[in-house]
Amino acid sequence: MNQSTQRIGMLGGTFDPIHVGHLRSAIELQELLALDQLHMIPAQQPPLRDRPQVSATQRLALLKTGIGNTPGLVADDRELLREGPSYSADTLAELRIEYGSDTRLVMVIGYDAFLRLTDWHQPERLFELAHLVVMARPGYCDALSASLMELVEHRRVDSVEALMERPCGGYLSLELPSQMAVSATYIRHCLEAGKSVRYLVPATVEQAIESGKLYQRNE
Incomplete structure (x- = not known):
């Protein structure tokens, strides 16, 4: 392989809100896969889950705040600019055109989402x-x-190099390495109950949530 060939990653999600588990995973993925860039892409409307509580624009702003100036991590708004459900195949097609x-090109998902991969839009694509x-x-x-075994088993490799x-x-x-069991659902519940989320989200994200009065229970 040409040593100059780029390695680009895509990590999608609702990021509702972005937390230290997301961000630490992004860093470790970047290192383990030797990625030049990892695009963290908030979904406008995830096809297989309920509509997020705060707006896509607010979630993107929190993501940008959480990433800060971390090298190689990109807060990517492309799915927020499209109408309708956020299909990963469409996003990957855009990235493929951009990067050649x-x-x-690598799409990263969690095991829980992977178990539902055959329900996704155009999984073979x-x-x-x-x-x-x-x-x-x-x-x-x-x-x-x-059905999932049939989709992926013949594609399996055992190393990053392969x-x-x-x-x-x-x-x-x-x-x-870290496998941080931090849950955005738990964070939202804490915020709705008026409890602290310190050390579950970056300090800058905590401040932005407080100043924007996000995730508070509507009386």
Whole structure:
């Protein structure tokens, strides 16, 4: 492989709100996969979950605040600019056009989302555009369904080096060193109850949530 070939990652999610688990995972992914850039992309309206409580614009602002000046991490607003549901295949297609056919493009998802991959929009197309890296998640050890095994098993590789031999089409399961079990749902519950979220989110994000009066229970 050409040593100058770029490695670009995509980490989508609601980031509702962004927290230290998201950000620490992003750093570890960047290091383990030797990514030049990791695009963190908030979903406008995730197809398989309820509408987030705060607006997409507010979630993007919190993401930008959380990332700050961290090298290689990019707060990417492209899914917020599209109408309708946020389909990962469409986002990967845009990134593939931007970075070119030889770039090693990687989509990263958590194991919980991976278990529902066959329910996604055009799951086969994902592999035509990118590699799939699945992060092990604390508490998730469910077996793969037959349809999911059929989709991914023949694509499986056992190392980052093997994954990066081609621009797309592979599947790698990756266990991050920290595996921080921080939940955005728990953070929202804390905020609604008026409890502290210190050390669950970056201090700058905590301040932005407080000043914007976000995630407070409506009386």
